[in-house]
Amino acid sequence: MSNSEINKNIIIVDDDQTWLNQLSRAFERRGHNTYVAKSVSEAKDIISKNDIHYGVIDLRLDDGDGLEVILQLQKKNPKSRSVILTGFGNIANAVSAIKVGAIDYLSKPAGIDDICSALFASPSEKASPPEEPMSANRVRWEHIQRVYELCDKNVSETARRLKMHRRTLQRILSKRAPN
Numbered sequence: 001m002s003n004s005e006i007n008k009n010i011i012i013v014d015d016d017q018t019w020l021n022q023l024s025r026a027f028e029r030r031g032h033n034t035y036v037a038k039s040v041s042e043a044k045d046i047i048s049k050n051d052i053h054y055g056v057i058d059l060r061l062d063d064g065d066g067l068e069v070i071l072q073l074q075k076k077n078p079k080s081r082s083v084i085l086t087g088f089g090n091i092a093n094a095v096s097a098i099k100v101g102a103i104d105y106l107s108k109p110a111g112i113d114d115i116c117s118a119l120f121a122s123p124s125e126k127a128s129p130p131e132e133p134m135s136a137n138r139v140r141w142e143h144i145q146r147v148y149e150l151c152d153k154n155v156s157e158t159a160r161r162l163k164m165h166r167r168t169l170q171r172i173l174s175k176r177a178p179n
Contacts, residue, residue: 010054011035013043013069014085015061019108023056026112040064044072054119055082059097067100074101083118085110087142107142137178144172 010032014020017038024034035050037043040063046052047069055073057066066084073080084097087108094105104118144162148169151157155173159166 007053009033009035009050009052010056011037011043011046011050011052011069011073012056013037013040013061013066014056014058015039016058023112023115027056030116037069038062040066040068043069047072047076052077053080055080056115056119057082057084057102059084059086067096067102070097070100070102081119083115085115135178141172141178144169148173 008031010027012020012023012027012034013036014023015038020036020038024036027034032054035046035052037046038061040061043057052073055070057069059066070082070084073082080101082102084094084102084105085108086105097105103121106114106118144158147161148155148158151161155169156166159169162169
């Protein structure tokens with residue numbers, strides 16, 4: 001197998017089957033050999049048996065988090081490049097992802113062009129900013145959702161931590177995510 005073929009191998013790890021299928025097809029159309037996994041254990045198994053150079057990995061999976069997958073990929077191939085995707089973006093998660101070896105951290109739903117520009121950017125240059133970054137309202141909504149989940153969906157506790165009235169929080173939680 002030539003070096004250029006090895007560099008075409010990419011693993012996509014996400015527990016959302018529809019998103020997994022879309023990303024896989026998009027990378028295959030761009031000439032990559034894709035491996036897909038829906039869990040940390042499945043991803044680790046694929047990585048142990050194949051020479052993977054790239055990873056697009058969801059942060060939160062049913063059996064753990066994507067940081068474990070990046071660590072495994074880095075251990076097997078120190079030159080691999082990975083991007084973490086998440087529906088719950090926050091600074092602490094982004095820092096953790098970068099520390100374990102991710103080259104970028106993108107919020108879902110990230111477009112394939114944004115993912116590719118982050119994943120395939122030259123190591124010496126920064127990826128260009130996303131074409132359609134999340135709006136400030138969407139970032140706020142994501143943050144509220146994240147705190148709500150961390151508080152085990154306890155509205156009163158979430159409102160206290162966010163220093164917000166409980167009824168206001170309930171109204172926000174009852175609405176759909178802003179664009």
